[in-house]
Amino acid sequence: MKKAIKIILWVILGIALILGGLFAGFVYKVKNGFPVFYETDIPKIDFPANQSAILLFSKTSGFRHGGSIEASKKVFAEMAKKNNWFLYETEDGGVFNAEQLAKLQTVIFNNSTGEVINDEQKKALENYVENGGSLIGIHGAGDNSHHWPWYVQNLTGAEFSHHSLKMPFETTAILTDNQADSTLVLGINKDWKRADEWYVFLENPRQKGFDILYTINGESIDPTANIPLIAPNKNFGMGKDHPVAWHKNTGKGKTFYTSMGHDETAWKDENFVKLIENGIKWAIKE
Numbered sequence: 393m394k395k396a397i398k399i400i401l402w403v404i405l406g407i408a409l410i411l412g413g414l415f416a417g418f419v420y421k422v423k424n425g426f427p428v429f430y431e432t433d434i435p436k437i438d439f440p441a442n443q444s445a446i447l448l449f450s451k452t453s454g455f456r457h458g459g460s461i462e463a464s465k466k467v468f469a470e471m472a473k474k475n476n477w478f479l480y481e482t483e484d485g486g487v488f489n490a491e492q493l494a495k496l497q498t499v500i501f502n503n504s505t506g507e508v509i510n511d512e513q514k515k516a517l518e519n520y521v522e523n524g525g526s527l528i529g530i531h532g533a534g535d536n537s538h539h540w541p542w543y544v545q546n547l548t549g550a551e552f553s554h555h556s557l558k559m560p561f562e563t564t565a566i567l568t569d570n571q572a573d574s575t576l577v578l579g580i581n582k583d584w585k586r587a588d589e590w591y592v593f594l595e596n597p598r599q600k601g602f603d604i605l606y607t608i609n610g611e612s613i614d615p616t617a618n619i620p621l622i623a624p625n626k627n628f629g630m631g632k633d634h635p636v637a638w639h640k641n642t643g644k645g646k647t648f649y650t651s652m653g654h655d656e657t658a659w660k661d662e663n664f665v666k667l668i669e670n671g672i673k674w675a676i677k678e
């Protein structure tokens with residue numbers, strides 16, 4: 393009997409050690425980036441002469457928002473058809489080279505998380521944007537898993553702190569900022585509410601020179617409920633002025649980011665889809 397108890401205790405200890413090890417590994421990866429494969433072969437793309445070319449990049453090496461990514465593809469395809477855009481959808485980072493980037497009117501990081509392109513490809517994208525290109529980021533594209541200072545400085549403007557783990561997602565009003573005349577808010581209902589996974593940032597991008605398009609009242613949601621062990625320096629609340637969509641001119645180019653878009657419901661939300669469409673039109677200067 394005693395022996396049996398001993399065996400059980402050892403088994404429990406063993407399981408606890410394995411689980412602890414796995415958790416520690418996960419925390420390490422969240423903090424330092426997930427290992428990733430970089431594609432360096434240049435893909436064959438036939439860019440049509442008379443259409444704006446848009447790159448929809450959905451590669452992930454961090455958290456994968458599979459539902460949102462899959463739902464978005466159909467919506468982007470319809471949007472491209474309607475606006476006569478050439479949409480190139482890929483998860484292959486080989487496209488991030490100066491020659492092919494120069495043929496693109498905009499690049500969309502579609503819930504793209506983690507370190508998805510190598511240093512040379514990052515540099516090519518930075519040069520592309522600063523010389524007149526544009527970069528759009530959706531939701532997970534701002535989750536700080538990219539380990540890329542230029543990207544934070546020029547796309548998200550602030551480092552991601554965390555998101556509330558409160559389930560189900562909280563519904564709150566999406567408030568227009570002082571941009572009523574902006575083409576970016578055209579056709580979007582003023583009375584807009586949605587439930588999403590609200591990202592909290594360490595600083596307010598407004599203070600970093602970004603033009604804020606939409607905010608939520610940060611006091612209308614519960615911004616806590618993160619995993620306390622990996623959250624020593626978190627911002628538990630951005631206050632009333634909690635931006636959820638913003639943009640900026642970067643060099644001769646432009647950047648636009650929205651923290652909304654966690655799941656497939658976003659792509660059924662006409663206002664969200666309109667915001668993305670407006671964002672693309674603004675980015676490609678149509």
Ligand SMILES: [Zn+2]
Nearest residue numbers: 457532589654
């Ligand atoms: Zn999410």
